[in-house]
Amino acid sequence: MFNFFKKTLSNIYNHFTNKIGALFKSNKIDQDTLNELEKILITSDTGVSTTKIIVDKIKDEFKNGNIKSGTDLRDVLAQELKGILTKNSYDSDVDIYLLVGINGSGKTTFAGKLSSFLKYKNKKVLLVAADTFRAAAREQLGKIAQKLDVDIIEGQEGQDPASVVYLGCQEYKKGNYDSLIIDTAGRLQTKTNLMKELEKIKKSINKQLPDKKISVLLTIDSMLGQNSLDQAKIFNESTVLNGIILTKMDGTGKGGIVFAITRELNIPIAFISFGEKLDEVKLFNAQEYVDELLAN
Ligand SMILES: Nc1nc2c(ncn2[C@@H]2O[C@H](COP(=O)(O)OP(=O)(O)OP(=O)(O)O)[C@@H](O)[C@H]2O)c(=O)[nH]1
Known part of the structure; x- marks a missing residue:
């Protein structure tokens, strides 16, 4: 299990794990160590408020005499980080996946990865290309579906996305599928429009497939750092989000964004995506993530 990080998320390994690992090697912990820890967390996109909560906790434990060595520091930090991530965990027992996110965030690539992931679990998958604004996005998904030999329902240019979703739901019922994956348009609209569109789509699904779990x-895009948090806030205010997919984790050295998003939005990380190949995706596992992040 360990080395997944080293192999696939080498940027995080080089930037975060190695730096923080140096602190754990010290025999004596002092104020400089705590300042350095704070600096590493901030420069890793953990965010000011989340970093403060983590560092305050470490300072308390230090004052109470519970942190004397680098190993103690690692243990307390691990406990604190796991606490943030496990407050709210992702329920992966799902029938219908509605994918939202802005253009270029890796939504279509993830739709393909998720199809592959579910197919591997012997699920019969139906894809719905509900992005009726960008022909290129539909084409991209069409190619992925063909490559994976997965069925797909495609909308026409300018068609109401909810009507494409309607067709997808009909086909899902007729074809006895297990999983429905809906790729929506990636525009960053005004909050009101976004909300209306997503609510319409969800209503259509609920009406036709009332017993299915959405x-x-x-x-x-994890490479956007703190900007990604602002994007997530807009979507979170527009609809109920059940999980976050952090994409392009192979390109960032800043593994702290995971903690910032989970704590500030109280939404669990569902999947991480770390490359352009279809199998470069993983259900997020908080324990494993923290253990690997702090292992050196
Ligand atoms: N390195 C890396 N690249 C990725 C990852 N996921 C997606 N990409 C690339 O990021 C770019 C955008 O991905 P898309 O899947 O097209 O993004 P989208 O959100 O669907 O955007 P549109 O298709 O424009 O709606 C593509 O070049 C992908 O190959 C990832 O996990 N790692």
Whole structure:
């Protein structure tokens, strides 16, 4: 299990894990160590408020005499980070995946990865290309569906996305599918429009497939750092999000964004995506993430 990080998320390994690992090697912990920890968390996109909560807790434990060595520091930090991530965990028992996120965040690529992931679990998958604004996005998904031999329902240019979703739901019922993956348009609209569109789509799904479990997942480009948090806030205020997909984790050295998003928005990370190949995706596991992040 360990080395997944080293191999696939080498940027995080080089920037975060190695730096923080140096602190754990010290025999004596002092104020300088705590200042350095704070600096590493901030420069890793953990965000000011989340970093403060983590560092305050560490300072308290230090004052109480519970942190004397680098190993103690690692143990307390691990506990604190896992606490943030496990407050709210993702329920992966899902029938319908509604993917939202802005253009370029890796939504379509993830739709393909998710199809592949579910197919591997012997699920019969139906894809719905509900982005009726960008022909290129539909073409991209069409190619992925063909490559994976997965069925797809495609909307026409300018068609109401909710009507494409309607067709997708009909086909899902007729074809006895297990999983429905809906790729929506990636425009960053005004909050009101976004809200209206997503509510219309969800209403259509609920009406036709009332017994099925829907998960609304937001793709976030982890390389955008703190800006990704602002995007997530807009989507979070527009609809109920069940999970976050952090994409392009192979390109960032800043693994702290995971903690900032989870704590500030109280939404669990559902998947991480770390490359352009279809199998470069993983259900997020908080324990494993923290253990690997702090292992050196
Ligand atoms: N390195 C890396 N690249 C990725 C990852 N996910 C997606 N990409 C790339 O990021 C670019 C945008 O991904 P898309 O899946 O097209 O993004 P989208 O959100 O669907 O955007 P539109 O198709 O424009 O709606 C593409 O070049 C992908 O190959 C990832 O996890 N790692």
